[in-house]
Amino acid sequence: MNENKNFYDCVIIGGGSAGLSAALTLGRACRQVLVCDWGNPRNAPAREAHNFFTRDGTNPLELLEIGREQLKPYKTVEFQLIAVNEIKKAGTQFEVIFDYGTVKTLVLTALFCVSFAQD
Numbered sequence: 001m002n003e004n005k006n007f008y009d010c011v012i013i014g015g016g017s018a019g020l021s022a023a024l025t026l027g028r029a030c031r032q033v034l035v036c037d038w039g040n041p042r043n044a045p046a047r048e049a050h051n052f053f054t055r056d057g058t059n060p061l062e063l064l065e066i067g068r069e070q071l072k073p074y075k076t077v078e079f080q081l082i083a084v085n086e087i088k089k090a091g092t093q094f095e096v097i098f099d100y101g102t103v104k105t106l107v108l109t110a111l112f113c114v115s116f117a118q119d
Contacts, residue, residue: 008034010107011096013084016041017052020067022109027074034103035071036096038083 012019015037026033049060086097094108
Protein backbone atom coordinates (compact mmCIF):
# COMPACT_ATOMS: atom_id res chain seq x y z
CA MET A 1 0.00 0.00 0.00
CA ASN A 2 1.20 3.50 -0.77
CA GLU A 3 1.95 5.19 2.55
CA ASN A 4 2.48 8.54 0.78
CA LYS A 5 -0.96 9.06 -0.75
CA ASN A 6 0.24 12.29 -2.37
CA PHE A 7 2.77 10.66 -4.72
CA TYR A 8 2.62 7.72 -7.12
CA ASP A 9 5.20 6.43 -9.58
CA CYS A 10 2.42 6.26 -12.16
CA VAL A 11 -1.19 7.41 -12.37
CA ILE A 12 -3.25 5.51 -14.92
CA ILE A 13 -6.38 7.25 -16.13
CA GLY A 14 -8.77 4.62 -17.41
CA GLY A 15 -9.46 1.28 -15.75
CA GLY A 16 -10.33 -0.67 -18.88
CA SER A 17 -8.38 -3.62 -20.22
CA ALA A 18 -5.37 -1.54 -21.28
CA GLY A 19 -5.22 0.37 -17.99
CA LEU A 20 -5.51 -2.79 -15.90
CA SER A 21 -2.83 -4.49 -18.00
CA ALA A 22 -0.50 -1.53 -17.47
CA ALA A 23 -1.25 -1.58 -13.73
CA LEU A 24 -0.47 -5.30 -13.57
CA THR A 25 2.90 -4.81 -15.27
CA LEU A 26 3.81 -1.89 -12.99
CA GLY A 27 2.54 -3.70 -9.90
CA ARG A 28 4.78 -6.67 -10.72
CA ALA A 29 7.66 -4.17 -10.88
CA CYS A 30 6.71 -2.95 -7.35
CA ARG A 31 5.79 0.54 -8.55
CA GLN A 32 3.31 2.70 -6.63
CA VAL A 33 0.36 2.94 -9.03
CA LEU A 34 -3.02 4.66 -8.87
CA VAL A 35 -5.66 3.54 -11.39
CA CYS A 36 -8.46 6.10 -11.80
CA ASP A 37 -11.68 5.07 -13.48
CA TRP A 38 -15.15 6.59 -13.29
CA GLY A 39 -16.91 3.28 -13.87
CA ASN A 40 -18.47 3.97 -17.25
CA PRO A 41 -16.81 1.50 -19.65
CA ARG A 42 -17.10 2.34 -23.32
CA ASN A 43 -17.93 -1.25 -24.24
CA ALA A 44 -20.57 -1.80 -21.53
CA PRO A 45 -23.38 -2.41 -24.06
CA ALA A 46 -21.38 -5.20 -25.74
CA ARG A 47 -22.19 -8.80 -24.92
CA GLU A 48 -18.68 -10.09 -25.63
CA ALA A 49 -15.09 -8.85 -25.68
CA HIS A 50 -12.72 -10.30 -28.25
CA ASN A 51 -9.00 -10.64 -28.96
CA PHE A 52 -7.98 -11.30 -25.35
CA PHE A 53 -5.85 -14.41 -24.99
CA THR A 54 -7.76 -17.09 -23.00
CA ARG A 55 -10.77 -14.75 -22.60
CA ASP A 56 -12.15 -14.39 -26.13
CA GLY A 57 -15.93 -13.97 -25.96
CA THR A 58 -16.01 -13.00 -22.27
CA ASN A 59 -18.56 -10.40 -21.17
CA PRO A 60 -16.70 -7.03 -21.01
CA LEU A 61 -17.85 -6.22 -17.47
CA GLU A 62 -16.79 -9.68 -16.30
CA LEU A 63 -13.41 -9.18 -17.98
CA LEU A 64 -12.88 -5.95 -16.00
CA GLU A 65 -13.93 -7.67 -12.79
CA ILE A 66 -11.39 -10.45 -13.41
CA GLY A 67 -8.70 -7.85 -14.14
CA ARG A 68 -9.36 -5.92 -10.92
CA GLU A 69 -9.38 -9.18 -8.95
CA GLN A 70 -6.00 -10.15 -10.39
CA LEU A 71 -4.54 -6.82 -9.21
CA LYS A 72 -5.43 -7.45 -5.54
CA PRO A 73 -2.21 -9.35 -4.66
CA TYR A 74 -0.16 -6.31 -5.76
CA LYS A 75 -0.26 -4.05 -2.71
CA THR A 76 1.46 -1.21 -4.60
CA VAL A 77 -1.52 -0.88 -6.99
CA GLU A 78 -4.53 1.14 -5.89
CA PHE A 79 -7.80 1.28 -7.86
CA GLN A 80 -10.26 4.13 -7.31
CA LEU A 81 -13.64 4.79 -8.92
CA ILE A 82 -13.00 8.48 -9.43
CA ALA A 83 -12.90 11.02 -12.24
CA VAL A 84 -9.88 13.20 -12.95
CA ASN A 85 -10.80 16.88 -13.08
CA GLU A 86 -7.52 18.36 -14.29
CA ILE A 87 -3.89 17.54 -15.03
CA LYS A 88 -1.07 20.06 -14.62
CA LYS A 89 2.63 19.87 -15.38
CA ALA A 90 4.63 20.72 -12.24
CA GLY A 91 8.35 20.75 -12.99
CA THR A 92 9.41 17.17 -13.67
CA GLN A 93 6.12 15.80 -12.33
CA PHE A 94 2.42 15.90 -13.09
CA GLU A 95 -0.30 16.98 -10.69
CA VAL A 96 -3.53 15.02 -11.05
CA ILE A 97 -6.46 16.88 -9.53
CA PHE A 98 -9.64 15.21 -8.22
CA ASP A 99 -12.63 16.51 -6.27
CA TYR A 100 -11.01 15.35 -3.01
CA GLY A 101 -7.49 16.66 -3.65
CA THR A 102 -4.31 16.33 -5.69
CA VAL A 103 -1.67 13.66 -6.18
CA LYS A 104 1.70 13.91 -7.92
CA THR A 105 3.28 11.44 -10.29
CA LEU A 106 6.35 11.05 -12.46
CA VAL A 107 4.51 9.14 -15.20
CA LEU A 108 1.00 9.79 -16.40
CA THR A 109 -0.79 7.26 -18.59
CA ALA A 110 -4.19 8.03 -20.05
CA LEU A 111 -5.89 5.00 -21.57
CA PHE A 112 -9.33 5.89 -22.77
CA CYS A 113 -11.27 6.54 -25.94
CA VAL A 114 -14.01 9.02 -26.67
CA SER A 115 -16.75 8.08 -29.11
CA PHE A 116 -18.72 10.59 -31.10
CA ALA A 117 -22.12 9.79 -32.55
CA GLN A 118 -22.35 10.34 -36.26
CA ASP A 119 -25.35 12.14 -37.73
